[in-house]
Amino acid sequence: MRRLALFVLLCTSLAIAQAQNPNGIAPFVTVSAPVFVVNHVRIIDGTGAAPREDQTIVIANGKIQSIGPAATVQVPAGAQQFDRAGYTIIPGLVGMHDHLYYTDSVSVQRGADGKIGEPGLYVAEIPFTAPRLYLAAGVTTLRTTGSVEPYTDLKVKQRIDANLMPGPKIDATAPYLESAPTVFAQMHELTGTDDAKRLVDYWAAEGMTSYKAYMNITREELAAAIQQTHEHKFKLTGHLCSVTWHEAIAMGIDDLEHGPVFSDTEFFADKKPDVCPQVAGARDSWAKLDVNGSQVQALIHDLVAHHVAVTSTLPVFEAYVPGRPKLQQRVLDAMSSESAQSYLIARSRISMDSPFAALFKKEMDFELAFVKAGGLLLAGPDPTGNGATLPGFGDQREIELLVEAGFTPVEAIQIGTGNGAIYLGKQDRIGTLAAGKDADFVLIKGDPAKKIEDIENVETVFKDGVGYDSSKLIESVRGQVGIR
Numbered sequence: 001m002r003r004l005a006l007f008v009l010l011c012t013s014l015a016i017a018q019a020q021n022p023n024g025i026a027p028f029v030t031v032s033a034p035v036f037v038v039n040h041v042r043i044i045d046g047t048g049a050a051p052r053e054d055q056t057i058v059i060a061n062g063k064i065q066s067i068g069p070a071a072t073v074q075v076p077a078g079a080q081q082f083d084r085a086g087y088t089i090i091p092g093l094v095g096m097h098d099h100l101y102y103t104d105s106v107s108v109q110r111g112a113d114g115k116i117g118e119p120g121l122y123v124a125e126i127p128f129t130a131p132r133l134y135l136a137a138g139v140t141t142l143r144t145t146g147s148v149e150p151y152t153d154l155k156v157k158q159r160i161d162a163n164l165m166p167g168p169k170i171d172a173t174a175p176y177l178e179s180a181p182t183v184f185a186q187m188h189e190l191t192g193t194d195d196a197k198r199l200v201d202y203w204a205a206e207g208m209t210s211y212k213a214y215m216n217i218t219r220e221e222l223a224a225a226i227q228q229t230h231e232h233k234f235k236l237t238g239h240l241c242s243v244t245w246h247e248a249i250a251m252g253i254d255d256l257e258h259g260p261v262f263s264d265t266e267f268f269a270d271k272k273p274d275v276c277p278q279v280a281g282a283r284d285s286w287a288k289l290d291v292n293g294s295q296v297q298a299l300i301h302d303l304v305a306h307h308v309a310v311t312s313t314l315p316v317f318e319a320y321v322p323g324r325p326k327l328q329q330r331v332l333d334a335m336s337s338e339s340a341q342s343y344l345i346a347r348s349r350i351s352m353d354s355p356f357a358a359l360f361k362k363e364m365d366f367e368l369a370f371v372k373a374g375g376l377l378l379a380g381p382d383p384t385g386n387g388a389t390l391p392g393f394g395d396q397r398e399i400e401l402l403v404e405a406g407f408t409p410v411e412a413i414q415i416g417t418g419n420g421a422i423y424l425g426k427q428d429r430i431g432t433l434a435a436g437k438d439a440d441f442v443l444i445k446g447d448p449a450k451k452i453e454d455i456e457n458v459e460t461v462f463k464d465g466v467g468y469d470s471s472k473l474i475e476s477v478r479g480q481v482g483i484r
Contacts, residue, residue: 096145128484147174368405
């Protein structure tokens with residue numbers, strides 16, 4: 001009887017798997033010709049250069065063969081041709097704070113009194129919907145920037161690489177390097193420097209290619225983790241709290257997440273070594289600082305001098321500003337009913353006198369000043385928080401918010417494409433559009449150089465020269481974000 005039950009379970013599992021993925025990527029592919037040409041498009045190449053009008057881009061065997069004026073580019077014989085006057089091509093987005101999980105039910109995890117329920121905060125892995133939404137929005141490469149289900153993340157990467165499921169190229173980040181007392185039920189708590197080194201070595205052997213330190217890590221553990229990560233020729237970023245940004249910079253950290261207004265605690269008056277202070281108090285300390293003042297400018301100088309990148313994650317913080325972001329039907333349609341209800345409840349609880357509006361503006365000002373000083377700014381949405389920020393849609397919103405912060409649309413696109421490629425050490429293959437590079441680019445209806453919101457009007461996303469239908473990918477996850 002037991003064998004029969006197991007057999008039925010196996011057959012059911014196989015049937016479900018086949019129903020989920022009957023033809024791999026095939027249902028979403030609209031362009032698969034080995035040689036094709038897109039004519040009469042506007043090119044924004046990701047380098048920061050001005051847009052080029054009426055261009056032709058030639059793709060051969062997954063690579064960009066040439067880009068130039070439509071009147072002079074030689075079209076290969078037999079190439080499939082697409083005329084797209086009025087459209088813009090940008091490089092594929094390089095999402096530098098993207099997850100394969102999502103905060104699906106904030107209203108359940110915290111009670112009306114704000115207290116966290118047992119066994120702690122948790123997030124839902126969404127390995128089916130997240131890759132599709134990222135790709136649909138134009139993200140062709142991403143860094144997972146912290147894992148809660150590492151073997152799932154690695155399996156997703158393997159299946160995408162084998163063309164068994166649609167999604168971006170993935171730089172997989174190991175589980176969080178976190179110490180006690182973490183509030184997350186899904187995080188390991190480090191026991192010291194040997195444990196930190198052990199975990200770095202273990203996950204490198206398992207196939208992870210990136211690392212992230214988290215809020216309660218000690219200085220000794222962080223220093224050990226950075227050193228061990230660099231031994232493997234990988235990079236480590238951090239969403240810090242117990243360790244200040246100046247301390248982490250001195251240790252050789254490669255990147256710092258979220259910007260300092262929401263994560264650097266060094267200006268908190270009662271900051272104690274290796275202890276994450278009360279978050280609201282740390283943010284209050286930033287409310288009193290001037291971005292052009294000596295303390296913040298010294299931090300910017302330290303970051304730039306040590307070549308430490310900063311990852312902007314404006315969408316996750318915008319969601320705590322009263323009345324923001326503007327509700328979009330596409331976002332609500334993608335969510336499960338529980339996730340949508342949870343988000344709307346959380347949104348309704350935001351006080352109109354919340355201090356986040358001023359802090360949000362200060363973070364924008366910092367990021368603009370950091371780049372003007374020569375800093376490498378990266379971009380990603382962080383699909384967590386109160387549930388407003390979804391994979392893919394959040395990456396597009398990040399670019400829009402960078403424009404609101406004071407960057408030109410072309411500069412914002414460069415931050416979201418070329419800068420991420422530079423950090424990953426893949427600038428010779430992705431991030432900008434040039435002959436010889438991977439054919440990773442986004443075909444957009446409209447002109448995001450004049451109206452950045454047009455970045456949402458994605459028609460086709462090309463990864464290694466294969467074109468994916470954005471609308472079909474989005475429709476395939478309707479009502480499922482937060483469930484799978």
